[in-house]
Structure formats: structure tokens, C-alpha cells
Amino acid sequence: MTKAPHLMKNSLGYAAEPEANDGDVTLRPAESPFQQVRLEEGPAGRKPRPFLSRRNIIVYGTLIFVSLYYLLPLYVMIVTSLKGMPEIRVGNIFAPPLEITFQPWVKAWSEACTGLNCDGLSRGFFNSVQILVPSVILSIIIASVNGYALANWRFKGSETFFAILIVGAFIPYQVMLYPIVIMLREIGLYGSLTGLVIVHTIFGMPILTLLFRNYFASVPQELFKAARVDGAGFWRIYFQIMVPMSLPIFVVAMILQVTGIWNDFLFGVVYTKPDLYPMTVQLNNIVNSTQGVKEYNVNMAATILTGLVPLTVYFISGKLFVRGIAAGAVKG
Amino acid sequence: MDAATRPFRWHRNFSAKVAAIPMIITAMVVFVGGTVWTVVYSFTNSKLLPREKFVGLDQYERLWGSSKWLISLENLAIYGVFSLIFALVIGFLLAALLDQKIRFEDTFRTILLYPFALSFIVTGLAWQWILNPDFGIQHIVRSMGWESFTFDPLYNPDIVIYGVLIAGLWHETGLIMCLMLAGLRGIDEDIWKASRIDGIPMWKTYLFIVIPMMRGIFITAIVLIASGIIKVYDLIVAQTGGGPGISSEVPAKYVYDAMFLSQNLGQGFAASTMMLLTVVIIVVPWAYLEFGGKRQ
Amino acid sequence: METSISIKNLALSFGALDVLKDLNLDIGKGEFLVLLGSSGCGKSTLLNCIAGLLDVSGGQIFIGGRNVTWEEPSKRGIGMVFQSYALYPQMTVAGNLSFGLKNAGVPKAEVEERVNRAARVLQIEPLLSRKPAALSGGQRQRAAIGRALVRDADVFLFDEPLSNLDAKLRADLRVEIKQLHQKLHNTMIYVTHDQIEAMTLADRIAIMRGGRILQLASPNEIYNRPASKYVAEFIGSPTMNFFEGEIVSGDAVRFMTGERSFSLDGYAFGDAGLKTGPAWFGIRPEHMVAGEAAQEMPIRLDGQIELVEPLGSDTLVRILVDGQLLWIRLDGQAEISHGDAITVGFHPERANLFDKASEDRL
Incomplete structure (x- = not known):
């Protein structure tokens, strides 16, 4: 019956605030490069080495x-x-x-030809935005509620479904490509942006659910118990306790999804029509179109433009991005 | 005082069950249902549309008789083995370098990881340009006076997959490095102190103490790279389009082409089932090692 | 005494693991009951069952005469204080205190009034607008108690509330909790593994082990007449000294251990009366005396001082008697040192006899 809150080892765990009266501060020796060298070479020691060792x-x-x-x-x-x-x-x-x-940039944005149309990347950009925004929001809402239910409100079978979901993340997408085409066609969403949003939500679910489940599981159980004693139910605990204290993990999930969905190519090309193609597909069609003379400067401008969104997210988010991929990588 | 009986289980935890509906549908209908459907239909002779005319192993016989498929597999094997080895080795070495309490660690890490933020399409196109023999590296070396210098991996069927490998490694090594770095940071400082007191050289400490301690990270990295390798598709489409000829085809592209370009659904299903089988062969032993052991 | 909480045949199992077994417990109104045991004994599990945070596998729980076995935690009329404080980090102290009341739909004016009253009682009024992160450990635990207090609950549940605090604060808050109980007179159930907390706070202590209650009695009773060898060992520090031997009944009742024989003249046997046969003879370190006082005791042992631990107020001495180590608590000023010969003595009426096989008190 350990009552110490179980905190995850990796940095994604909910971090309990340090005790204000905590007296035991571990003093670490200053770790400078030459100190390390000295330690290696025994107590006799040498003079500290210059920077250009x-x-x-x-x-x-x-x-x-x-x-x-x-x-x-x-x-x-x-x-x-x-x-x-x-x-x-x-x-x-x-x-x-x-x-x-800057002519190549202008041309890449508004004039480059894909073989089907000649409005440049701008069309793909706006398609991608229209796909990105609802996909990110929907997938994070669903996965966070799911992860919360799995961490705090387990019911019979919940772990089994979760296990299937995680195993599903390892199945090559190719295996599920066509069945999803049929499912979307049945509900009349094949070839539409809505359909693609659903696909992104589905394939984002395993990793995001895992991310949220692990995070919520690292929040001390006692907090959840206290809220139940205070009469809060499933949704109230989620909205008033869990979400406000989990904002960093929501940001991590957002980074993960924005880059992932923006960079997607396969789902875009399979589940949308040419005039709804996302930016990556549009880019590939511009650069690899066999018609006309190759304009390498326009191609490169188009390539940078397409990479700009994830790169911006990457440089702004800094360490959170690293946390995100570490979380995405450390399964289970 | 009267005894209360256990209430109906069903409505307890009702909200949690409602909240889990999307997950249950995804898991059961899309993942399980979709996979089973594809496997079943791989035994039919579906062409433009799925048909329930079962033809046994015909599709598989045709698949294994197709040179495009065999080349795809060969490419996947070469790409897989090399990208696994190089990503792990380079990733670990870079992580070990970054773990030397150096200055500008954040800057170096940011530079090494940024390709991972880019899509495979962008990666493929960038390297297509750099490896372009008429303008890129080959052209520059020749213009410096070495006229016979040849480096045109994307135009030489024998080595095209190595050209793709260069781009793939550029894209993913940063990720592996970050994982390894996290693993190295998770090693207790005292281990290092103890090994220094014992006078063990640094490389020996890494090789015989630290790496065995990072077993979990290595397994994760391997699984991650491996599952990425099988899915390789966008990179090929952008960088080579499968060419020259069919010399850089990969299974994922074979599946897409069969399903959506050549209206040969049955072939696509059979090829994707083979991909699934490959994953099962990789993942099942890993899952057994990772989770089977814990239960005991 | 009116019953506040009544637990009937409570059982809880996780799969094949029985955590609580057929547990019965009646707690009087206004009583301070401490559940004491080492980790894994089921004490926190029992508390969580009473709170409704764990679904029981069998049995019934009544609070204030009402069957609450399947009632939501918030509808059981309880307040709960946790070890990790479990304060909502994003809310102020006032927000933490009022969260439960707002959920229950209590009018705003009343919420404010009750929060202020609780804050006054606990002297945390100046902290109401602060967030938990800005509080010290002691202040956090006070706020956590406040959260239970505002609920005006009849029953307070404490789950190791002082374990995360340092020794000094722990002693201070222990006193405050006792004063709070004297002021409010509600029923309190307090889980701890700390015997000092248990002894100082409890009206009655329930000592638990393996999902069962071994003894339920007042602190004095538990200290003086432990029901089993386990309880005897669990309570008291240093732990009770034991001699292994046999009770024989000839012309007088005696306890034979090795070459020695202790008179049992004055020992009060339990209801079952005298029982001869293999047994344990236990004597607490503080019930032994040394020096001149030892000469007046019916039982005397000669030994050699093996270790001295001066504590200031007392001195703990470990002595070696016939190859067996015994702890004895002497006056803090006793001038003794390692290697000295020593004679210790004790009276059989302070002894504790336990059956060898069942380890139950005789």
C-alpha cells in the first residue's frame, strides 16, 4: 500500500511542487569539463586544461x-x-x-503548376489549414478524455481496448487504407476534408491516448480521490481539475499533431480529391510534375514554404517538441 | 439497518464508457475490423472493386512472381538494415558527445533534430536536389577539376536505395539521438563516479555498463526505426518516384500503386498482408520480451 | 455509545488477492479511532472503502445508520485528508476549500461563511488567496484539513496525514488535530503506521495485519495487554524482549527458559486461565530495572552491557544474557559503559505471555 504518489520517470510526469519546507537539497558538484578529466586521472590531478584541449x-x-x-x-x-x-x-x-x-517564392506560392491547375501552393496551404485545425482539436479532445477515462475511471475491458489500440498503432497503414475508403464512402465522406479529419483523428488516437493516459496516471491518485469526496463527477474532475493542471501535455500533444498532420502525405493523397489536396501532396505534384522545364528555384521555394509550418512550430516549441517525441517514442 | 445489494455494474462509470466509445470504435472497427477485412479480401481476385470471388493463394503467387515486389523487398531489406545500424550507431555517438556537459548543447540538439520536424516529402525533395548530378555534389566536384568523379545515386539503379538512405538517415538520426540522450541522462550519476574511482576508461564504461543499462531505450529505438522503415513511402515518392525504372520501389508504394493506380485491389491486399506479417514477426517477439516478462 | 460507523463482514479482493477479509468494526459517535499497521496491512484500503473510493467485494458499510455501501463518496457525509495533501494546484486555498461546497450547490454566501469559519479554526485566514505551491508543508496540510472541515461532515477520514512532514511539524500538527477533535467532537478515523501518533491521538486503536483487525482496544490496553505477540512487538520502541520457553505448573506456576526459571506469581492470565506448555515470555525494556532496584524484583538476570545508546532523557542499553540480547531502558543519567557487568530485574505482573503456536495472549 504505497501512498507516495507514483511519479513517472520520464519528464512527462506531472511534477509535484517541491516542498516549501524541504530541507534536503542535494548539492551537486559543479560539473565542468576539466573537473571530469581530473576525476578520471586520479587524485594527483593536473592543472586545469585550456579550452582547446x-x-x-x-x-x-x-x-x-x-x-x-x-x-x-x-x-x-x-x-x-x-x-x-x-x-x-x-x-x-x-x-x-x-x-x-524573390520571384521563385511568389511563383511557388501563387503560379506554379501541378499538372492539374496552376494556382501554386496557396491552394494546398489553405487546404492543409482546413484539415489541420479541426483534426488537431478533435483528436486532442477525444484522446485526452479517453486517456483520462483510462487512467482514472477504468472499467471492465477498458485496458483491453486500449491494448488493441496500441497494437493497432504498429499495423502498417497500408493494411487499413482500403477498408477506410469503404467506410468513408458508406457515410458519404470519401474525398472530403471532413473524411480526412476523421482519418487523422483515428490514426492520432493511439499515441495521443497513450500520452494523456500516462500523464493523467502520473497525477497523484489522491488528488482524484479528493475531488470525488468533494462531489465532482467524471466531467467536472476532467474540466476543473485535470485539464487546468495538464496544460503542458496539451501543448505537447498539439505540437505532435500539428507537425504530424501537416507532414502527412499518404492520407492526403488517398482520401481527398485533387482540388482538396493538402500542401505536401500539392508540393510533390509541383516538383515532380513531368511537364515543362524544371524550375529548381521555384521547387526549392515551394519546398521551404511547405516545411515552414512544422519548422516554425519546432523552433518556437524548443524543448516541448523534444518532450513530445520522447513521449511519442516511449511506448507503454 | 438493511443490507444494500451491489447496484447494476452497467451504469456505474457510465460517463467513462461513453467517453471511450471513439476509442472502442477505432480499436474494434477500424484497426481489428479493417485488418481482418484486408486479410480476407487478399484471397479474392478483386480488381477495380472488392469482390467476394475467392481464388485461394493466387494473389500471393502473383505477388511473389512479380519482379517489382521482389525489388521492393530487396530495397526494404537494404534500407532497413543500414538505416537501423547507422541510426543507432550515429544516434548513440551523437548523444554521447552531447552528454559531455558541453556548451551550446541546446543549439547542437536543435540543429540535429530539425530535419525530423520536416515531412518526408520535403526531405526527399531537398536531397533530390543536392544529389542531382547536373547541379549538385557531382557537378561541384567535377567543376573543381576531378572530371571523372561520379556520384549520382538517384540516377543509378544499382545504388539508388543508398541515395534514399542518406536522406532517410538525415531525417531520423536526430530523433534517435534525442532518445539516446534521454537514456543517458537517466543513468545515475553515481555510476559514472563509481567507474571513475575504479579507473575504468570512458569507452569501456559506455560499452559494458551504460549501454547494457539502456537496453530499454535501445529496444524502443529499434522498434521505432523498424516500424518507420516498413512505412517508408513518402520519401520514395518525393525523392525518386520509385525510379529509375522500378529500382527504388518499396512495399508500401507497391500497395498504393496496386490499389489506387493499377486498379488491382487484390494485389494491394496481398502485399499489405505481407507487410502486416513482417510487422507481426518484428513486434510479437518484442512485445513478448517487454510485456511477457513483466507478468511473471 | 451511539454508533457512527458500522462495518459488517467487509471483504475486498483484487483478483485472487484478498486485501480485506470479513472485517467487522463499530465506531462510536465522536470517537477517535486509529487504524495502525505496517504497510500492506489493509488499513488505507479499509479507509478508502469507508470513503467509497474503492468498491467493496462484499459486506456492508453504514454511516450514521444509513447504508452507504454503494453510495458516492460525496454523499456519505465524510471529509477526507490525504497524505500528499491532494490540494488542487491551480486553485487558491479558498478555491480548494469551496470546491466541494460549490459542487453540492451550496449558496454562495454560505460557502463564503463556511470557508471563513474553517479558515479561522485552522488559522489559515491569511493564506486563503494563495495557491498551494506558495504554502509550506504544514500550511498545505492545514488547508487540506480545512477542505474536510468546511464540509461540516460528521466523519473525518485521515489517510496518513502527517507522513510527509518533518518530525517537528508532525508533532505540532498532531497536537492540533487532537485539539480539533476535542473542539468538534466528530468521529475521526485516522490511518497511520506511526505508533506514537496512534497512542497519542486515539480513543481506540485497531491494529491491522493481512486485512484483519488483530486487536481493537484503547491505547493503554494495547500497550499493557497486547492480544498477540505481533501486537506486542509492533507497539513499543525498542521492541519487547522475548524469552522462548515453557510454562510449567508444579507447586507454583513457573516459566522455564533454558537453565532459568521465572516465577509467574502475580501474572494475570486471560479469561481462558492458566495454560501450560510452550510459550513466549515478553517484557518491555522500560519495565526492567537495573542496579539496586533490581535486587527487589522477583526475577533477576546477570549480564554484560553490550551497547549503550544515550538519548538524553533515557538511556537504551543492550545487554547480553546467556547469549541472548535484551534491550533495557534506563534513566538518562545512568553512568554505565560498554563491557560493564549489570544485573537487571523485573516483576512478572508486567510480563506478557503468548502461546507458542498461536502467538495469542495467555
Whole structure:
């Protein structure tokens, strides 16, 4: 009968506030690089090494080299998108533009042809927004209530359904593609944005439910018990106790869903029609369309434009994004 | 004082049951129902529309007789093995480097992880451009004077899958690094102190103490990469379109093409069932190790 | 005494695991009952069943004469205080106190009045507008008690409320809870594993083990006449000393242990009367004396001091007698040291005899 609140090891657990009268503060020794070296080399010790030690050169050198490699594609895309076609043909993809032009961006946004129409990426962008907003909201509402029910209101069979849901997350989408086409066709939503919203909600459910369930399970059970003694029921505890204290996990779920849904290609191409294609599908059709002369600068501008939404989310959310993917990764 | 009897179980917890309806429908109808449906219809000769004319293992015979399918599998195997090995090794090495209490850790991590935020379509198109032999790396090296230099993975059927691998690794290694870093941070500081006092070299501590302690993270990473590998589709569509010819086809694309382009539903069902089988072979032993052990 | 809570044949099992077994308990109105036991004994489970937070597998629970076995927790007329305080982190103290009343639809003016009254009683009025994170541990627990108080409940349930506090605060709040009980006179059920809390607070203590109540009695009774060897060992620190041996009845009733024989002249046997045969003889460290006083005791033992633990007020001494270690509590100023020879003595009327097989009190 352990009554200590069980807190999850990973950072996603509900963090109890530190005791205000907590006297036992663990003092950690300052961890500087050379202290570590000294510890390795025994008590005799050497003089602290300069910053340019062999070890530091290896560590920072490797990291800087790898970072440059990782940044390379982004850099190449940006410089290409700012060049004119003549410059691209004669020049080097790594060279900065001699003459900066924003024409490729304008063209990518509003004029580029997909082979079916020539209104550029803008159509795909607005389709993606129309898909994204309801999908994110709906999937988070459903998954959070679900996770809450699973964590605090278990009923007979609830764990079984949850297990099936999680196992379902491992089934390749391809296996379920066509049955869902039939289901959507039966309810008249095949080829519509609503249908795609439902699909995103369904496939977001396993990971989001897991995320919320684990979070709510890490909230001390006593809080939930106290609320029940206070006469709060299922919905009141959810809205007045759980949701207000779980805002970080809602943000994590939002990050996960915004990037996931925005980046989706397969569901977009399967469940919508050409004029409703999301941005990723539109982008692929523009770049890989076989008609006409390849305009690499327009293609790269279009590619960056499509990546802009998740990249913005990524750079703004910072550590929360890492928490999100860590949560998404650590199953069970 | 009279005795109360246990009330009906059904209406206790009523709200929770209502709240779970979407989950139950998703689990039972879409996941279980959809999977069973596909498996059953893989034994029919459905073409443009599903038909209940059962033809036994015909579709599977045709599938295994198709060179496109065999190439798909070969590509998946090459891509899978290499991306598993490289992602784990590079991911762990990068995490170990970042765990050296370095400055600018956040900056490095942000740079290494950003590709993961991008879609496979964007990833594929970016690398398609860099690997373009007429403008990209090959062109630059040649223009520097090495005229015979050849690096055109996307245009050479023999190595095209390695071109895709480069893009795939760029996309996912950051994720693995983050997982590994979280694992390394979860290792008790005292372990390091103890190994230093015992005079164990750092690389030995990593190899014989830390990595075995991170078994769970490694398994998670492997499962994650593996389930991602099987789903590889967008990357191929964007980067190579399956070409040149059919040399970079993968099973997920085979399924899509059969179902939605060549109106050969039965083939699509059979191929997706094979994909399911592959996942079962990977996931079941893992689930057994992870959850079967706990019950004892 | 009027009964406030009555528990009949209560049982609870999780799968094959029986957590509570056929448990019966009557608690009087205004009584302070402490459920005491080591972890896993079922004491918190029992409290949660009374609160309605766990569905029982069998049996009935009555509160104030009403059968509440299947009643919602909020409709049982109880207030509850938790170990981790369980304050809603996003609400102020006032919000925490009033949450239950608002849920029950109590008019706003009355809510305010009751919150203020509770805050006055607990002296937390200045904290009402603060959030739990801005409170110290003691203040949080006071706020948590306040949340139970505003409900005007007849029954208060405490689930190890002081376990998360440091020793000093624990002692202070213990006194406050006792004063609160003296002021309010409601029924209180208090779960703890701390015998000092149990002894100081309780009108009656229920000692639990393995889902059963081993003994239900006043603190004095439990201390002086523990019903079983387990209870005897559980209460008292250092724990009771035991001798293994046999009760024989010749010309006088005696307890034979090894080469020795203790007179049992003056020991009050229970209702079953004298029973000879294998038994345990227990004597508390504080019921033994040393030095001159020992010479006047019917039973004397010679030994050697093996360990001395000075506590200031008392000195705990471990002595070695014929290969057996005994704890004895001596005056704090006693001048003794390791290795000294010592004679200790005690009277059989302070002894506790337990049957060897059943470990029940004789």
C-alpha cells in the first residue's frame, strides 16, 4: 500500500511542487569539463586544461562538422530559392546568390503548376489549414478524455481496448487504407476534408491516448480521490481539475499533431480529391510534375514554404517538441 | 439497518464508457475490423472493386512472381538494415558527445533534430536536389577539376536505395539521438563516479555498463526505426518516384500503386498482408520480451 | 455509545488477492479511532472503502445508520485528508476549500461563511488567496484539513496525514488535530503506521495485519495487554524482549527458559486461565530495572552491557544474557559503559505471555 504518489520517470510526469519546507537539497558538484578529466586521472590531478584541449577539439569539432552537414540541405534550399534560373544553370548549388530574387517564392506560392491547375501552393496551404485545425482539436479532445477515462475511471475491458489500440498503432497503414475508403464512402465522406479529419483523428488516437493516459496516471491518485469526496463527477474532475493542471501535455500533444498532420502525405493523397489536396501532396505534384522545364528555384521555394509550418512550430516549441517525441517514442 | 445489494455494474462509470466509445470504435472497427477485412479480401481476385470471388493463394503467387515486389523487398531489406545500424550507431555517438556537459548543447540538439520536424516529402525533395548530378555534389566536384568523379545515386539503379538512405538517415538520426540522450541522462550519476574511482576508461564504461543499462531505450529505438522503415513511402515518392525504372520501389508504394493506380485491389491486399506479417514477426517477439516478462 | 460507523463482514479482493477479509468494526459517535499497521496491512484500503473510493467485494458499510455501501463518496457525509495533501494546484486555498461546497450547490454566501469559519479554526485566514505551491508543508496540510472541515461532515477520514512532514511539524500538527477533535467532537478515523501518533491521538486503536483487525482496544490496553505477540512487538520502541520457553505448573506456576526459571506469581492470565506448555515470555525494556532496584524484583538476570545508546532523557542499553540480547531502558543519567557487568530485574505482573503456536495472549 504505497501512498507516495507514483511519479513517472520520464519528464512527462506531472511534477509535484517541491516542498516549501524541504530541507534536503542535494548539492551537486559543479560539473565542468576539466573537473571530469581530473576525476578520471586520479587524485594527483593536473592543472586545469585550456579550452582547446584535445578532448574538446574532438568533441566540438565532431559536433560542428555534423551540425554543418545537417544544416547543409536547408542552406542549399534557401540559396537555390533566391537565385534566378540562369545563375543556377551555370553556378554551384552551394554558392550564395549573386543576385537575390524573390520571384521563385511568389511563383511557388501563387503560379506554379501541378499538372492539374496552376494556382501554386496557396491552394494546398489553405487546404492543409482546413484539415489541420479541426483534426488537431478533435483528436486532442477525444484522446485526452479517453486517456483520462483510462487512467482514472477504468472499467471492465477498458485496458483491453486500449491494448488493441496500441497494437493497432504498429499495423502498417497500408493494411487499413482500403477498408477506410469503404467506410468513408458508406457515410458519404470519401474525398472530403471532413473524411480526412476523421482519418487523422483515428490514426492520432493511439499515441495521443497513450500520452494523456500516462500523464493523467502520473497525477497523484489522491488528488482524484479528493475531488470525488468533494462531489465532482467524471466531467467536472476532467474540466476543473485535470485539464487546468495538464496544460503542458496539451501543448505537447498539439505540437505532435500539428507537425504530424501537416507532414502527412499518404492520407492526403488517398482520401481527398485533387482540388482538396493538402500542401505536401500539392508540393510533390509541383516538383515532380513531368511537364515543362524544371524550375529548381521555384521547387526549392515551394519546398521551404511547405516545411515552414512544422519548422516554425519546432523552433518556437524548443524543448516541448523534444518532450513530445520522447513521449511519442516511449511506448507503454 | 438493511443490507444494500451491489447496484447494476452497467451504469456505474457510465460517463467513462461513453467517453471511450471513439476509442472502442477505432480499436474494434477500424484497426481489428479493417485488418481482418484486408486479410480476407487478399484471397479474392478483386480488381477495380472488392469482390467476394475467392481464388485461394493466387494473389500471393502473383505477388511473389512479380519482379517489382521482389525489388521492393530487396530495397526494404537494404534500407532497413543500414538505416537501423547507422541510426543507432550515429544516434548513440551523437548523444554521447552531447552528454559531455558541453556548451551550446541546446543549439547542437536543435540543429540535429530539425530535419525530423520536416515531412518526408520535403526531405526527399531537398536531397533530390543536392544529389542531382547536373547541379549538385557531382557537378561541384567535377567543376573543381576531378572530371571523372561520379556520384549520382538517384540516377543509378544499382545504388539508388543508398541515395534514399542518406536522406532517410538525415531525417531520423536526430530523433534517435534525442532518445539516446534521454537514456543517458537517466543513468545515475553515481555510476559514472563509481567507474571513475575504479579507473575504468570512458569507452569501456559506455560499452559494458551504460549501454547494457539502456537496453530499454535501445529496444524502443529499434522498434521505432523498424516500424518507420516498413512505412517508408513518402520519401520514395518525393525523392525518386520509385525510379529509375522500378529500382527504388518499396512495399508500401507497391500497395498504393496496386490499389489506387493499377486498379488491382487484390494485389494491394496481398502485399499489405505481407507487410502486416513482417510487422507481426518484428513486434510479437518484442512485445513478448517487454510485456511477457513483466507478468511473471 | 451511539454508533457512527458500522462495518459488517467487509471483504475486498483484487483478483485472487484478498486485501480485506470479513472485517467487522463499530465506531462510536465522536470517537477517535486509529487504524495502525505496517504497510500492506489493509488499513488505507479499509479507509478508502469507508470513503467509497474503492468498491467493496462484499459486506456492508453504514454511516450514521444509513447504508452507504454503494453510495458516492460525496454523499456519505465524510471529509477526507490525504497524505500528499491532494490540494488542487491551480486553485487558491479558498478555491480548494469551496470546491466541494460549490459542487453540492451550496449558496454562495454560505460557502463564503463556511470557508471563513474553517479558515479561522485552522488559522489559515491569511493564506486563503494563495495557491498551494506558495504554502509550506504544514500550511498545505492545514488547508487540506480545512477542505474536510468546511464540509461540516460528521466523519473525518485521515489517510496518513502527517507522513510527509518533518518530525517537528508532525508533532505540532498532531497536537492540533487532537485539539480539533476535542473542539468538534466528530468521529475521526485516522490511518497511520506511526505508533506514537496512534497512542497519542486515539480513543481506540485497531491494529491491522493481512486485512484483519488483530486487536481493537484503547491505547493503554494495547500497550499493557497486547492480544498477540505481533501486537506486542509492533507497539513499543525498542521492541519487547522475548524469552522462548515453557510454562510449567508444579507447586507454583513457573516459566522455564533454558537453565532459568521465572516465577509467574502475580501474572494475570486471560479469561481462558492458566495454560501450560510452550510459550513466549515478553517484557518491555522500560519495565526492567537495573542496579539496586533490581535486587527487589522477583526475577533477576546477570549480564554484560553490550551497547549503550544515550538519548538524553533515557538511556537504551543492550545487554547480553546467556547469549541472548535484551534491550533495557534506563534513566538518562545512568553512568554505565560498554563491557560493564549489570544485573537487571523485573516483576512478572508486567510480563506478557503468548502461546507458542498461536502467538495469542495467555
